Amino acid sequence: MRRKIVAGNYKMNLNPAEVAELFDGITDYHFIEENKEMKVFPPFIYLSEALAKLGKSPITVGAQNGYFEAKGAFTGEISMAQLKAFEVESVLVGHSERREIFGEDNAIIKKKVDAALAEGLEVIFCCGEPLEVREEGTQKDFVIKQLEESLFHLSAEQMKNVVIAYEPIWAIGTGKTASSAQADEMHKDIRAAIAGKYSEDVAQSTSILYGGSVKPDNAVELFACENVDGGLVGGACLKAADFIAIANAL
Numbered sequence: 001m002r003r004k005i006v007a008g009n010y011k012m013n014l015n016p017a018e019v020a021e022l023f024d025g026i027t028d029y030h031f032i033e034e035n036k037e038m039k040v041f042p043p044f045i046y047l048s049e050a051l052a053k054l055g056k057s058p059i060t061v062g063a064q065n066g067y068f069e070a071k072g073a074f075t076g077e078i079s080m081a082q083l084k085a086f087e088v089e090s091v092l093v094g095h096s097e098r099r100e101i102f103g104e105d106n107a108i109i110k111k112k113v114d115a116a117l118a119e120g121l122e123v124i125f126c127c128g129e130p131l132e133v134r135e136e137g138t139q140k141d142f143v144i145k146q147l148e149e150s151l152f153h154l155s156a157e158q159m160k161n162v163v164i165a166y167e168p169i170w171a172i173g174t175g176k177t178a179s180s181a182q183a184d185e186m187h188k189d190i191r192a193a194i195a196g197k198y199s200e201d202v203a204q205s206t207s208i209l210y211g212g213s214v215k216p217d218n219a220v221e222l223f224a225c226e227n228v229d230g231g232l233v234g235g236a237c238l239k240a241a242d243f244i245a246i247a248n249a250l
């Protein structure tokens with residue numbers, strides 16, 4: 001059975017008091033069913049507190065980014081090796097904001113995927129098309145190319161440590177979510193590409209999350225789709241009650 005996951009990407013938000021309140025608000029959350037998971041991705045400066053407060057709960061703590069070199073003169077970066085040594089469990093790789101604002105291309109993202117997996121971190125691999133591509137109708141080719149160039153060099157064994165998050169860029173932070181039919185169709189295409197590259201078995205066991213304006217009031221419909229295994233949530237994860245409501249929709 002595929003793991004169902006709700007993950008919260010805090011992005012560059014929250015001051016120390018706000019983040020403390022948010023951790024306190026979710027720390028007692030327990031899923032009743034075993035194949036469901038909650039993950040949080042706070043800014044680096046709050047990872048220590050997240051691990052202290054949430055580390056003993058079933059909630060897993062991840063980082064929003066990591067560099068592929070293990071150490072050295074890379075001012076401002078934090079390596080996958082450092083994250084692992086810090087007991088962080090997973091890392092977002094390939095988020096559209098990293099791609100668009102910080103110029104990360106498929107080749108850089110591939111190196112980050114490799115570095116994270118080599119350290120034993122779980123990779124939440126983000127993919128998704130910009131609006132122009134959706135309007136042209138070539139979104140499937142665009143997303144599959146992202147997978148082919150940054151992910152599909154992995155072995156089937158390595159894929160066990162990868163979760164895919166499909167986040168159409170036009171739906172991120174815009175309040176304009178993909179319809180459940182659009183999300184399910186892309187997730188189905190991604191799953192078919194994994195089956196083609198690896199096997200039906202790998203495809204059926206890879207969790208694929210949807211991200212882009214997930215809210216308590218659209219989560220139930222999105223998560224009910226056959227190929228949607230949960231969500232990567234931005235804005236709505238910053239309020240404990242909303243994040244928990246979304247988790248309850250899994």
Ligand SMILES: O=C(CO)COP(=O)(O)O
Pocket residue numbers: 009095167171172173174175211212213214232233234235236
């Ligand atoms: O980018 C996202 C999560 O990584 C989605 O952000 P929003 O939920 O704010 O649209």
